Amino acid sequence: MVKNFFKDSFYYTIPSFLSKGLSIFLIPLYTKVLNPSDYGILDIFLAYLAFINMTITVDIISGLARFYIQEKDKNIKTVYASTSLYFTAFCYSIFIILNFIFFKEVANFVIGPKVQRYFFEIGLVYLWINGLNYLYTNQLRFDSRSKDHAKVNILNTLVTVFSSFILIVIFKYKLLGIILGYLIGSIFTFVYVIHLNKNIFKLVFSFTYLKQMLTFSFPLLFSGISVWINLYIDRIMLNHFVSLDQVGIFGLGSRISSIAGIFLIGVQASLGPIIYEKFEDDETPKKIAQIFRYFIFLSLIAYLIVCLLSNELLEFFTTKAYLNANTVIYFLIPASILSQCYSVFAPGPWIYKKSKFVMWTNIIGSIFNILMNLLLIPNFGIVGAAISTLTIHLFIFIANLIISQRLYKIPYQWKQIISSLIFAIIAIVIINNLNFIKEYKLIFSIFSILLFFAFSLYVNLINYSELKLLKRYILKRKI
Template sequence: MIRRFFRDSAIYTIPSILSNGISFFLIPLYTRVLSPSDYGALDMITVFGSLIAVTVALEISQAFSRFYRDEKTDEGKKVLASTALWFTILMFSGFLIVTLAFAQELSLIVIGIPGLDDVFRLGVIFIWMNGLFYLLRNQLRFELHSKAYSIVSIVQSLTTAGASVLLTYVFHFGIYGFLAGMIIGTATGTSIGFYYLKTTFQLRFDLTKLKTMLAFSIPLVPSSIAVFTNMYIDRLMINCYLSLKEVGLYGMSYRLANISTLVLVGFQTALIPLVYKHYQEPETPNQLATIFRAFLSIMIMIFLILSLFADVALWILTTPEYYAADKMVVFLVPAILLSQMYIFAPGIGISKKTYLYIWINVAGAILNILFNWLLIPQIGPIGAGIATLIGSAFVFGAYMYYSQKFYYVPHDWEAIASVVLVAVALVTIGLHIHLELYINLFIRGCLILLMLGVFLFFGILKWKEIVHVRNLVPARWSQR
């Protein structure tokens, strides 16, 4: 499993690096074409789209991923996939019709200011198209077509970037150009996804299979709404207590912190299908612990780099009105990573105790809302970052606690806690040293290098494993 994991993880990471890399290098375009208020409007549409993604199709993609491996025949898998596809198309098309009909009213609710009805309509079209695109990528992932998945994702990213730059800079369409570029890119990726899956989807719809999937997925919807709340309540409450400008600044810090998902996407996309396939094998728990240690090492290094150099990145990439966004990055990087680390707590899903997802995520959402309510009026957007980190840490801790009860993985928690505390201490030191620019950069770089020695000292990284994995990946690749 480790061999296949590292091969697939590398393949899945490529489009993630490309997508986030393009997004990162387009920051100068965003900040020179869009004001913080415009950027805040885009962020609110993104928030709305995330809510729709976890509600409209009733999380049928999660049910599909759970039951796909249980189907014993290719025909059964095709019927299951086709049923999920047609249900998704039906639900998202209904959403599109209703929201376009009431765009004026909904725009004011979602964005918060009048006069952006057309912006909202373009956003709704993108949300509709992205719902189909997500399902197709999910299908490619669970058929273990990692290369096709990467090609679809790369084409979508490149087309989105090219169309957005063309429409914004050449034709001067501003925020409308960005949204139109997102629609064009996602439509292109969706078309290619259908091409790769032309033998999978059929004009078939099995009501019995649909009922089975919905019986599994519908209880997950409240949990997913709670996850959504944990991820996006910060923007909603910033918009409520402060202004759309502060939402834009917070969104910029989130975009910078979101670079941390470059690694996470590869791990997440490759790991879940493999765990469901191999969880009954006796060596899988130890392999999962090894993968987690590798992930933790990369995650902490990214945390140090982004936290210590956020101010420099914003100074290079943005305009002065965005510089204040650096203060939230140190809280948002670990918050984003923790919110997605449920992949290392598979016990709840394996045991089908899905009701626990609901209680854990609802509790995390309540905690997040409480701290946002307490902190945002007092310390502004930084309070939202702290509240998000608290909520994400609670949810991950609860996931891991219950997962270990149902599917034990031998993690070395003492070593893990030690390296996390050292990383926090190094970031705190680095951010409180204020000397000349080049001296600051040198000291921060030394702190990052010091962390590598900390990993080896506490056994989070083991040299023999590094050498072994380095030898495994090319060998496995050459076999494919």
């Protein structure tokens, strides 16, 4: 299981490294051509698209994953996949048509009168193509085709970044150039991913299988809405209580913070199908706990690097208008990681089809999130939004973990994990707040990271044999 995990997660993580790396490369460009208000418009519009992606198909992909992966009959697997594809295409098509008909009302409601018509309409076309891309790309994951999955994501990243760069720098399209870049990248990806899945989807449809998938995924629709609230309600409330400028600054901080969660993308994509296939094996819980230690180790190193060098990163990559993003990064990095953790490392409800537990924890969390944002944002602005985001994601993770452990016990080594987390937090607080250290901050930051590495070995968060195994495996991989 661990061997398969390393193989698949490597291919899932490499595109993420590339994507995040190129995203960082584009930050100076974005912050130079977009003022914080424009960046805020982009952030809110992307939040709107994320909401539609989570809800419009009743999260049928979760149902497809649950039944497709366990099914042994290839013909039945084809019916599951094809049914989900045609249902997804139908839902997105109806939604896009309605949005074009009622453009003015929808655009004013989502963003306000500042939005350009072309920007919104191009974004809707991108939404339709990207919605189908999401299903096609996940199909590669369900079939454990991690290499093809990596190629698709690399293609999308390269085309999107290159197109955006040309449209912004040469054609001076600014905000419109960014959304056009997204659209061009999704078109190239769409053509390629259809080719890769040409033997999977057929002209077949089953209302029986559709009902089966939707019965499983329907409770997750409310969970998905709650997840969206927990990810994006802060932007909506910042726009309402403060300004679009603050939405833009918060959004930039969130984008930088997502770098630290890069390892989870590979973990989430590769580990989920493996758990569904092998959850009945006696060794699987121990292997999941082992993988969790690896994940925590890598995530805490990333957390240290980004937090210790956040001021320098912002000064190098952005303009003065965005420097306040530094105040939210410390909270948003762990929030970003926790927001996706429970679906991988608290798998009990997913394994035993108890998705209602996930739904209720997310709903309760989203209610508390709204209340905390109402309380904190008017008084503390973007810092209040960041604190609320971290608090809620921590609550949801712990709640889901408690439920999962009752359904599917996993022997996590909490002593090593918590002690390493405390060490990392103390290092960040000391180095970022003691004035006499700031003159030699880079040296102390490097020393702290090395010291954390040694501490992790000391408390056995990770051991020498595991490091050698990881190094040997990475060095021999070729894409």
